Amino acid sequence: MKSKKIVALVGNPNTGKSTLFNALTGLNQKVGNFPGVTVDKKLGYTKLADGESIEIVDLPGTYSLYPKSADETIVFEVLSDKKNPSFPDVVVIVADATNLKRNLLLYTQIADLGIPTILALNMMDLAQKSHIDIDINTLAKRLNIQVVALAARKTQGIEELKKAIQYQTGLAQQLPTIDVESIAPQLIKDISNLLGLSNPYIALQIAHQRENLKYLTKEQINKVDEISKENDFHTQKAQAAETIARYNFINDVLIDSVTYTTVAIEESISNKIDHYLTHKIWGFAIFIGILFAIFQSIFAWSEYPMMLIETLFVWLAELGHNNLPPGVLTNLLIDGVLAGLSGVMVFIPQIALLFAFISILEDTGYMSRVTFMMDKLMRKVGLNGKSVVPLIGGLACAVPAIMSARTIENWKDRMITIMVTPLVGCSARLPIYTLLISLVVPKTMVLGFINLQGLALMFMYLLSIVMAVLVAWIMKFILKSKLRGYFIMELPVYRMPRWNNVGITMYESVKTFVTEAGKVIIAVSIILWVLASYGPGDKFEKIEAKYQNTTYTSKYNTDEIEKQIASEKLENSYAGILGKSIEPAIKPLGFDWKIGIALITSFAAREVFVGTMATLYSVDGDADKLDSVREKMAVAKNANTGLPVFTIAAAFSLMMFYAFAMQCMSTMAVVYRETKNIKWPIIQFVYMLVLAYATSYVTYIVLS
Template sequence: MKIALVGNPNTGKSTLFNSLTGLNQKIGNFPGITVDKKTGHCKLSNGQQVEVIDLPGCYSLYPKSKDEAIVLEVLTNPKNSSYPDLIVVVVDATNLKRNLLLFTQVADLKIPVILALNMTDAARKEKIVVDIDKMSQKLGVQVVPISARKNENIELLKQSIADAPAIALQKESIAVNGIAPELIAQIKNDIKVKQDYVALLLAHQHEILDYLTDDESNHIESLEQVNAFHSEKSQTRETIERYDFISRVLNDTVTQLPKNIADTPTGKIDKFLTHKVWGFVSFIAILLLIFQAIFAWAEYPMGLIENFFAWLDEWGRHYVPEGVLADLIFDGILAGLGGVLVFIPQIAILFGFIAILEDTGYMARITFLMDRIMRKVGLNGKSVVPMIGGLACAVPSIMAARNIESWKDRIITIMVTPLISCAARLPVYTLLISLVVPNDKLWGFFNLQGLALMAMYLIGTIGAVVVAWVMKKIIKSKERSYFILELPVYRTPRWRSVFLTMYEKVKTFVLQVGKVIIAMSIVLWVLATYGPPGRMDAIEEKYQSATYSDKFAPEEIEYMVSSEKLENSYVGILGRTIEPVIRPLGFDWKIGIALITSFAAREVFVGTMATIYSVAEPEEDTSTIRQKMLNARDTITGEPVYTVATAFSLMIFYAFAMQCISTVAVVYRETKSWKWPVIQLSYMTALAYFASLIVYQVLK
């Protein structure tokens, strides 16, 4: 049995989905389209297992975006793999008049429906009283009052799903066939649809429905012309009739004391958090808290992970015989994985804070605040949503830009979103900051490492805004853009959902990055272990001579052999080839190798450095990657490789460079042209190189 959750944005639909499914869920894409499809399984009170589908949030069945179009596509096509046996329409009990518009449309599709009145706890606080039984009689459906956040009546909802009839019993809200009776009858007959309202929706939306063939779409178009059908007038009439019906239902079933939004807790908080001055001050303060926490709270669990991998290396070498296989496992795979997985606590903390900001309703306020800045650089608030999403990953954020109606705004958003520092850059930043920034407090409170991390995120954001302003001047378009945003009421975060989000994001990071790291580590280890025939043998003979054996201890000779072999390996030759180009930035050939490999994914930088330094060190050296990088010396000058100048030059390079092949691929897919990804790759590489050059030359 398939259950679809349908509702407006900010009604708690996804929270209910998490309550029903828990960890029994997966995220994929709807067939043929890059829109998230969340599915999960739920066990009902009668023991029945059902599949739950969380459809994207939408305000009506007249979609304004691709996400909303998915809801129409699924609910009007019985052949769709996600077509439900039952729909649970989730509405906000404090905002029934607007939310019930979507319910009346869904009910007229004649699929069995349950109405879930969510946020009843908030309704009680606002003294909104709903006569549940009377509303159920008026609508002809089961009405279940719930609070998904507080898990109130979730079992009652499960029981209602188990008891739901297999046929639709809901009462009609309007006389659908009275709007365009001849057209509806012809579409039902010719396209073979059963319901009047489905036929009317096909008349309105046939151009965007992928399951209709070109012949069917053209036939509907011809029927509209024959019947002089005017889509906009028809929609207006339908909407007015629906709101008349909703008003009659609410007048009979809901008692509510009049309220002034300014006097509510949300209104009072917004006076401060959306203020043109104090709003930005509070936003900066929240960012400070987040970046302080990323370092302070993650320190202990990161130490445990480092110690675990050091113990694993030492224990493994004790039991695995020396040889090629042991070197591959410990110097290649284990070193690469350990170098990246140590950052799991920091990534979990970052995603945890993002989930809290979304769950409380504050993320919408950030969008509202940033709209003022975005307009000055030629964008609007809708561009902020992908850019904020860029803190997690640029790939889904670029996909989210398809909701921007203006072509110019959408292209500029796609072009600048990768400049926002994503979670993949976090391991690079935190590793390099820990090498050169002392773990001291400023004014006894602010951690210097946290401030440095926040500065890197701000630099990426400022870079995105500046580039957007430049592109606004270059790209010409006469389209006007608009931005409509709903600010949800403030709520306490639902900690179960927050931890579920953290778990999902960390699991995705480990599985996706783990595959890349293992593959890159194996390739790197092979290239770093082997070189052109004759070179490695010559190095062995060189250090076996009396010239070296008389002057140096065996441990020193072993280190010199490892270092020289690495330089003469295939990866060393590649690194030496590109070194003259990157030397002005303060980078040696080892960093050059990491720049090349991390084009697969930015966080591969850390795994690459771990593998290269593990190959270069004697086998008994089990120190962490941070310790190895701290001890690294320039073979020419003898100075430390990772000075303040080099570390910040490298961080600036990663802040601006397009070090992610997945992003290039998704930009091509979204723009349907190689022109934009090539321009993006070129300008970001040039920006990264020259910004890095300036930083190094100034700081050195």
């Protein structure tokens, strides 16, 4: 029994469906998965004028109910199965008012499923500017449904849509748009009898999509197969006949309700801008310039808030040491949990800025142009143009980026995309890059406006993209497939970014970063603190006794002896033994045993590296307990050479390792889930580890 009324938002890509979803739900939203599949399920809640709280489900964008990807398959599955937890009471079709003919195809299909439907005409402000006059009342009468005019970016018409949802009375007036039964009468009758269906269009769609529908049993699928063969059913012929009938209906409706008051077709502002932004030379130069500005801003704008967060955690640590009773629990809380969290929370400003810039690029329509420009390059290295979407998405996080590769129909293109997407620099690497860059790259300004630290960060991200393309080119010759990929994409018009959407994106990204990474970091920090604070046998007692000798007490003061004891205990702890065991393998890369521990712990998630460093240097005696993690790492010395641990060679070597190693269990899990074969994540892990070690080794040798 559903506790709330469910309203589904459905629409073509680029109709503003996500904007409407955000306008209706604000921050009251969450992301999950549809039952039995890996497709994202975006849910939100809103209140109607009468106080009723309703659930909004944002279904994946699709041009029709005939799916081209796993994401599109879920739309019909949800709308045709009344037992599905997301089956809606009302469907809101979000249509682009400037392109009604194309958008109404999806409307006619969903209306024929027999679900109460509302048509939301979005971008009405743009339609007026384009001299498109839509008679809302006539359109509503012709379709026998409620039609609402919207400009979701300006939040115009939102309240009217809520009222339409509130007063939706069902199917009393809603009529079928075409005679579905005439397409395949006997087939529809047989399938309806078999499955107990009362809606002919659902029966027809089941004949088309039976193999992809999770709610059908194998026996039912086999019987539908038999019925299709008995009735000589050809899915392409039936789909063509249906589409022709639907467009005949749509044309009749639009003749009565839409008027184009201008005949001259002028070049739009968007087309004029595209002459430069998608130019084969200037387009790439502008893109590099935009990336340069973004990474310069990430360093410049985040400096002060990061300093404030660092100061806050230092103050909390000092407060804890001064007011909490000394003992194991206090040390665990301050040197373990608090130190681990401080190393990650300090990067919240940079994470927020990165996602804000990505959101702005997407919202303005520029990211679509980047995808378009990269299409030719992608084809030369053996990828589909659609591969650009996951690769660009990988700048934020590899997990959803890999999932977005479902839209690629060609198996080879999809597999190569999945295999190389984790190479693209994700936001989890940002804390590591910025920390190490701040240690070894000066804040020097070149030409008065170029920050060397920002330049170094941009280099790391560009390098990751170049490496992904290079590996894809190599895989083109390894994976074999006769299928050819294709790339079809609609370029939206340029628009001003919706600042409330940018704000929501920043909030959701930071919240996910803090909650998801925070849980892992706290768990790892506690385990690591225990491993670093205890050792086998009586080694710790022997170290204590060793430094009670007059040889040391006469040579060093009390503070120096405490630091020596802490440092030696860490080396002989369980964590120290673990780090020392792998030190011979990583020493050629310029890493010591402490970095080795961080490499191991950060296989859970890359962000854990910073937390691990913070915990280790809090337990160690090399630096004052009240320093920030950056200050502790800056003064860290190699015990054998007396030189700084983090030299330019060692820091860039470490960045190269993190740039290319598969240090994210979530990514490996999603690769397995998407490929349904354990061999692919294993192959991915091995090739990325070898690549990381090789590039790290070369970098250290060259810079030493």
